[in-house]
Amino acid sequence: MIFDKEYDEFLKKFRHFLMNSRYGLCNACNSTTRFVSVDSWTEICTWNVCKRKESILSNTIISYRKKTLKFYFTVFKLMFQSIKLKDICTLLNCSYKSIKSISRKINNNVKEKYYDLIKPIGGPNLIVEIDESKFGKRKYNKGHRVEGVWVLGLVERSEKRKIIYIPLADRKKETLIKIIRRFVLPGSTIYTDCWKGYLGLNEYFNHLTVNHSVSFVDENTGVHTNTIEGNWSLMKRNVPIR
Missing domain, CATH: 3.30.420.10 (Ribonuclease H-like superfamily/Ribonuclease H)
Incomplete structure (x- = not known):
């Protein structure tokens, strides 16, 4: 598949980030969590009474993914290079409906996050x-x-x-x-x-x-x-x- 080297590099950096990041909080009891497996993208609550497991990909645009993470990575790369959706379908041998659905989720996510990420510009003497x-x-x-x-x-x-x-x-x-x-x-x-x-x-x-x-x-x-x-x-x- 295209972008093999880029994906491997992304995976390496992402795993390193997960293993060295601070513990998160459990969505059920608010206790700390730890990663069970970086490969399965799963974290577990450290409280013995709870032990809730959850994917770190929950509440993301690929929460209910039917394809591999590598597939989504490739789609994202192609989309952000302004490749047309129909051409992405041809390159990845998948349906237009699937790619259109991913595109819609990305656009909606960008809209939701866009204003929160913008930092004000200007200032004195500018x-x-x-x-x-x-x-x-x-x-x-x-x-x-x-x-x-x-x-x-x-x-x-x-x-x-x-x-x-x-x-x-x-x-x-x-x-x-x-x-x-x-x-x-x-x-x-x-x-x-x-x-x-x-x-x-x-x-x-x-x-x-x-x-x-x-x-x-x-x-x-x-x-x-x-x-x-x-x-x-x-x-x-x-x-x-x-």
């Missing part, structure tokens, strides 16, 4: 450029119009060039300011265009704008949002049209 862009072309599909999704992009002007993308339910002032306050640190200087949804940001940040109907760079202040706008075309190339 500039954060902010812009929105629509993803998905407008078209008619079985009698109804598909409008696409608006995405808010935030990029920190620094050596690390930290970027955050947030899907938007709408572009209203309340929505945008709530998101920006959550993901941009106090003391930041924010650059945006003159979209009305950004009105009021100056209550929380040093907010400067550029009027794109006049120029892309403000002649007086030098303010521009070219950094975040330059990322949109690159990002959209990797997003399939539905």
Whole structure:
């Protein structure tokens, strides 16, 4: 199977991590647990009265797996390399239904974890450029119009060039300011265009704008949002049209 070397390396590191990690807690009695077997991915409660056994893969996207862990590892690798689902089916000789199910679980899991994993950007003496862009072309599909999704992009002007993308339910002032306050640190200087949804940001940040109907760079202040706008075309190339 493809990715044999990568899987063996992953397994080696994962086993080492499990054997050297701290004990977990039993879901039944809250006592400490220890690993019975790394190969079976099973841990057992250390309390003699309980002795509950449970897979460490419980409550994960492969909890009720019918395939091997190696199979899922390979699917994940292919998916994150943007290989189409139908091509993954051909490579692994499996049904489209199975791969589609795994893909759906991954997407749902990413959505659930995404916001919790994002660390705020910016801070004192740092500039954060902010812009929105629509993803998905407008078209008619079985009698109804598909409008696409608006995405808010935030990029920190620094050596690390930290970027955050947030899907938007709408572009209203309340929505945008709530998101920006959550993901941009106090003391930041924010650059945006003159979209009305950004009105009021100056209550929380040093907010400067550029009027794109006049120029892309403000002649007086030098303010521009070219950094975040330059990322949109690159990002959209990797997003399939539905």
